[in-house]
Amino acid sequence: MHGLIVFSETSPIDMLAWKLIDAPEFQRLRRIRQLGVSEFTFPGAVHTRFAHSIGVFHNARTLVEIIRREMKRKNQEFDEKRAEIVQIAALLHDLGHGPFSHTFEGVQEARGVKKRHEQWTAEIIRNEAGRIRPLLDKFRAGFCDQVAELLEAEDPVDIYHAVVSSSFDADRLDYLRRDKLMTGTGAGAIDFDWLMDNVRVAEIELGAPDEEEEPVEKVATFCLTAKALPAAEQFLLARYTLHQQVYFHKTTRCVEHMIGKLLSRIAKHAAQENEIEKQTGLEKDHPVIKFFGKGGETVVSYLGLDDALIFGALGSMARAIDPEISDLALRLRERKLYKTLDIADVGHDEGRQRQRLRKIKKDFEAQLADGSVILDEKAAISIYSEIGGDEDRTHKKLHILDGGKPVEISVLSPMIKALERKQQFTRLYFENDQDRDKARGKKGQIHD
Template sequence: MSKRLRDPVHGLIVFDVENDPVDRLAWRLLDTPEFQRLRRIRQLGVSEFTFPSAVHTRFAHSIGVFHTARTLVRVIAREMRRNGGTPDDRKAEVALIAALLHDLGHGPFSHTFEHVQEARGARKRHEQWTAEIIRNPAGRIRPLLEAFRAGFAEEVAALLEREDPEDIYHAVVSSSFDADRLDYLRRDKLMTGTGAGGIDFDWLVENIRVAPIALDAPDGDDATPHRVRTFCLDRKALPAAEQFLLARYTLHEQVYFHKTTRCVEAMIGRLLAAVADAASGAGNAVERTGLPAGHPLLRFFGEGGETVQNYLALDDALIFGSLDAMTTAADPVIADMAARLRDRNLYKTLDLAEFGADKGRQASRQRWIEEEFADKIANGRVIRDDQAAIGIYAEIGGDEDRMHKRLHILDGGTPTEISRLSELIRALEPKKRFRRFYFADKADRDAARQIGRAR
């Protein structure tokens, strides 16, 4: 007996629940409230404001990641046997379930929510929330994992929390070719309808090899860098690897950092920050936010506290469904942001690339606009956005400089970072920074544009 799901990226995904204990556990995990919550969290947050079909969820993505992880585990077994080694079934089980559960800790609008929390001094990333949800003794995840094997919940949580890899099985969930990016790059490209380059998945997987790389540069002459085995690519896959990174770069440029998407993220961030201030500050939070008493946002940001239970009550659907109520808020920022987001009456964007690609020219225009609109920047009627930057390794999360996240090619049997072999990739290594302003009033945007052109 098996269970089947149809997926637009992978086709038929089969769970052999009768003969495979990991598949059986995975199928049971899908039905937990914690995992079902991912149906209500968009994979691309607010990208549907720009790309209407980008409504795929982290639920579908996570299943795709599990399916891809099974392929990578088979690759590890293949490479180990090729080199006279023996696969470690227990570590493979941990990696597979970690791949399935890796996104449990995402909050509403994912990275936008994290940025709001960071600004409030709460620096818990979604990986930490994921581990806490897995370890939660009152949740539905932990009992299933412990029934599979004593201590299994801790093994899975620890793998997802670990920043530095310890063995090849960590590469399944964190590497240049981890299951997460091998799914989301293809899924996001498909669901947004963008021509973001081709990914020759089958050829790349066929040419994955396992080799040790140095994680840390030596501090002195006698220092020995820590080495760990991870995924590399055979030399003949270099052209496919170049296309893989180009597709990733293009997705960041055209989708993840699209000016309208960034504008909506900034507006939602401002809305959530205002709700958090109202919920945690003095005064009547219900009146100030327009939300009913006991609303999950008021519980999380207010007296209920940032507990796992309160966190799991938050998702995209909840916030989108609360916009109408928040339009009645006494707080003018909350009321304005909620009405604008509900009706897609967005701030107007000025991208300083309009004034040319020269970085110095853009920087000077940015200073002039900041001086002219200083008061409105201070009160939020103008939002400055100069933090987005992409390079060939750019990714949301900012860990692209970690060596195990960089792509290595076997050159004469030696793992070599791809930019040393490819002029194309080397040319795209310097980061491209975006400089944008979002204006509540179109007249202000037009005036700022004239300032940029006139000087």
């Protein structure tokens, strides 16, 4: 995909990246899948956040050179130190992902812990007892905090920030192509070389002007020339297709909810500290138990968690006396998944879908309450959808230079405009096959 990625011995930032890759915190990413449980649906989707992060670093170097070229063209000074910060930030941006990434964040949120992977990333980077901080501090005084602060920032402050957070950042330029390749998804072509050749830097407005307040804020970001419009349309369509066919695939979502249910149950027993080994099948010093136990949510315990650890413990969890834990563990181990019912099976009429959902909620009220039926209505996509949620901020939208001025692409493209409206996916996952069949109606059809 990228070809040979070279780390030059004459480049200080490349040599720093090389050392960081060897750190245990970065090597942990070998054990975290980029697409979580998508391999249940797409067997080839076994690529890791380790490979992805190196690809992001490679893209960041390319985008930095584009900034260098654009600064020269505009007779502006290139900030070498700022460029070094964003390249290392790009390399380390995924350090804080937990096992199964967004699924794990959902479990934590349900427990009242709203701590996203970006916050964990910053903590891991700043951890004085870790291997990352000493390398960054040795490179330059204050460098560690500068990298962490960049990754924590929600709003961009300059063009360098766009390397790690924009409509055309180094992250999505890697995962879109990598995920498409590894899942074997045929739809949605990306003319990467043409797009990169047509990247420019221009200022966009972050919000609408307010007559009574301060003037609208502007920030420099990546835009594309007008001749790249067709390729930009295909770029966004590829992202849309991946969300539709891969990230929100019904089987993948089902597995995510099953794992979420399993981890939530484990966490409950770990917090109660009552017959943990019998109830969960895991020893008291197992990393999962230690993390979910009282006072266990530390950087050290978090770094002990990964996909391989949890998948490897399914055999032990299958022997738990808690029937929910043992059943879920065995189902996941043998791929005997809950049965899915997609509300869209009644047709595309939204009124009819809502009517049918109301009836199912009424008929299966008890099962929805005890978790034997799971309702999933948080998956929604539009042309700007992001993994883990929708992203509506201006700097995340793609801009085309029209007459030298940046214009959001949907203004110029009727095709993109048509896909701005969110498409909702509403599914139910049934532990009991008979319940699913009852909800579907006779002969496998949903009836009103």
